[in-house]
Each structure stands twice: as C-alpha cells, then as structure tokens.
Amino acid sequence: DAGVIQSPRHEVTEMGQEVTLRCKPISGHNSLFWYRQTMMRGLELLIYFNNNVPIDDSGMPEDRFSAKMPNASFSTLKIQPSEPRDSAVYFCASRAGQGETQYFGPGTRLLVL
Amino acid sequence: AQKITQTQPGMFVQEKEAVTLDCTYDTSDPSYGLFWYKQPSSGEMIFLIYQGSYDQQNATEGRYSLNFQKARKSANLVISASQLGDSAMYFCAMREGHLKPLVFGKGTRLSVIA
Numbered sequence: 566d567a568g569v570i571q572s573p574r575h576e577v578t579e580m581g582q583e584v585t586l587r588c589k590p591i592s593g594h595n596s597l598f599w600y601r602q603t604m605m606r607g608l609e610l611l612i613y614f615n616n617n618v619p620i621d622d623s624g625m626p627e628d629r630f631s632a633k634m635p636n637a638s639f640s641t642l643k644i645q646p647s648e649p650r651d652s653a654v655y656f657c658a659s660r661a662g663q664g665e666t667q668y669f670g671p672g673t674r675l676l677v678l
Numbered sequence: 679a680q681k682i683t684q685t686q687p688g689m690f691v692q693e694k695e696a697v698t699l700d701c702t703y704d705t706s707d708p709s710y711g712l713f714w715y716k717q718p719s720s721g722e723m724i725f726l727i728y729q730g731s732y733d734q735q736n737a738t739e740g741r742y743s744l745n746f747q748k749a750r751k752s753a754n755l756v757i758s759a760s761q762l763g764d765s766a767m768y769f770c771a772m773r774e775g776h777l778k779p780l781v782f783g784k785g786t787r788l789s790v791i792a
Contacts, residue, residue, distance in 0.1 A: 598779050608769065608782040615777070656723060663776035664711065664730075669723035 567591070569670035571657050577676045583645040586673045589638055590659030598667060599632055599642050600656040608656075614640065626651075647677045681705065682770050682783035689788050691760045698745070699755040699786045701770030710774050712753040714744065717767040717785070726768075729753060760790045 570589040578584055590597050599611040612622040614634045622632070629648070634640040644651055654674050658667040683702045691697035703712065714726040729737045729744045737744040745754040757764055767787050771780040 596779075607784050610779050610781070613779045621779075654721065658723075658780075664773075666713065666725055666728060667780055668725060669715075671722050674721070 569657055569659050569668055571655075571670035571673050573673060574671060575674045575676075577678065578647055579678050580648055581646045582677075583643065584647045584651075584675060584677075586642040586644075586655050586657075586675070588640045588642070588657030588670060590640070590657070591661075591668060592638070594659035594661050594668075595637070596660040596662075596667075597634060597640050598658040598660070599640070600658065600669075602654045602656060602672070603652075611642070611655075647675075649677045651675065652677050680783075681774075681781045682772050684770055684783035684786050686786045687784075689786055691757075691788065691790055693762060693790055693792050694759055696756060696758045697760055697788065699757070699768050699770075699788065701753045701755065701783060703751050703753060703770075703772050705751075705772065705774050707774040709776065710772055712744070712746070713771040713773070713780060714742070714753075714755045715769045715771065715782075716764075717769065718763075719766070723769075727755070757788075762790050762792060764788060765790045 572587045596615050598613040602608045611624045612632045617634045632642045654672045656672045658669045660667045681704050710731045712729045716724045727739045727742045729746045736746050741758045743756045767785045769785045770783045
C-alpha cells in the first residue's frame with residue numbers, strides 16, 4: 566500500500582515567492598494533518614482536517630499560510646509570500662479514524678532565501 | 679505547560695545493550711493515547727509503538743516496548759538489543775481523546791556505538 570505522498574520533496578525559493586506544498590493521504594484515511602518541524606520549535610501542528618473539513622487552524626502562523634482539502638485524496642498548504650523564517654520541513658500525516666495511528670509522509674524540505 | 683516532556687536531549691548506548699528513553703506527559707483527559715516515532719537522519723517519521731490509557735498491559739512491538747506507568751504519567755520507550763540502525767531521533771507523542779491530533783515532545787537523539 567502506498568503511504569502518505571508529499572510533493573515536492575525539496576523546494577528552494579526566494580523570499581516573496583508563493584510556495585505550494587501538496588499531500589495525498591493514505592486511501593481511506595479521513596483525517597489529515599499538516600506539521601512543521603524546525604530545530605527551534607520542534608514539531609508543531611499547523612492545521613488538521615476531518616472528512617475534508619478544517620477543524621483547527623490555530624497553529625497556522627499567520628495569514629500568509631493557507632491550507633485546503635478539496636477532496637479526500639488531496640490537500641495543499643500554501644505560503645504567500647514566503648519569508649526566510651518559513652524554512653523548515655513540512656510534514657503531512659493521515660489517520661484512518663478515531664483513535665487510530667497517524668502515519669507521516671516523507672516531508673517537504675523548504676528553504677526560503 | 680508542556681504536554682510531553684523528554685528530558686534527555688541525547689543518549690548513547692553500546693550495540694546489543696538495552697536503552698530506555700524517557701517520556702512524561704500531562705493531561706486531565708482520562709482517555710488518551712501515547713505514541714513513539716523514530717526519525718532517522720533521512721528525515722521520515724516512522725511509527726514504532728502505541729499505548730492506550732486503558733490498556734492493562736505494556737505495549738510491545740519486536741525489540742520495542744513501552745514502560746507505561748500511569749500514576750507517574752510516564753511512557754518510557756525501551757529498546758532491547760540495540761543495533762547501529764537504531765541511531766536516530768525518537769519522539770514521544772500524545773493524543774488526548776480520540777479525535778485530536780498528536781502533540782510531540784522535543785525528542786531524544788540516540789546514538790548506538792559499535
């Protein structure tokens with residue numbers, strides 16, 4: 566079975582540019598999570614969806630960040646405009662249902678110059 | 679207040695020895711789940727083991743076991759017979775209730791020495 570798929574795996578961009586990160590959850594999973602990992606702050610939850618509906622976006626740093634889940638098999642995290650402090654590894658994870666384990670994608674390593 | 683505390687930033691263990699990675703948690707929810715993930719240098723997050731708050735027995739998965747002490751709110755990971763491939767970051771995480779996402783500790787970097 567395919568795991569959580571994220572693209573791109575690496576992204577290098579210049580400050581001010583728009584960045585779009587993509588995630589395909591495991592088929593049949595109904596919860597999707599976006600996390601950000603930095604050395605300073607560790608793993609932080611940005612936003613999560615249940616059945617394609619955003620449940621909690623309190624972790625989104627600011628209005629420059631937005632996330633969508635138009636259907637059960639696809640989600641995007643967009644940063645516009647990007648800033649150097651957004652440089653991090655962004656993980657997408659999915660979960661089959663209540664009380665189940667979260668499985669992570671390989672992550673997108675973002676570098677904003 | 680931190681919900682998950684991992685007090686050991688780094689640990690060393692000799693190959694073939696056992697090692698315990700500490701994790702304490704804080705919650706008032708009677709129903710919760712505790713998880714351990716491994717993050718090797720390649721960066722992926724690998725699920726290792728799960729313990730539910732109502733589970734009577736400690737969870738085990740191969741060489742991994744979870745030493746669950748509910749009264750002390752601790753969920754330590756024990757790795758037996760360490761291998762060089764066990765060198766990685768290890769994260770403890772908690773889910774409160776059944777719907778919420780995982781909250782992670784800061785991690786412990788384990789180095790296995792030949």
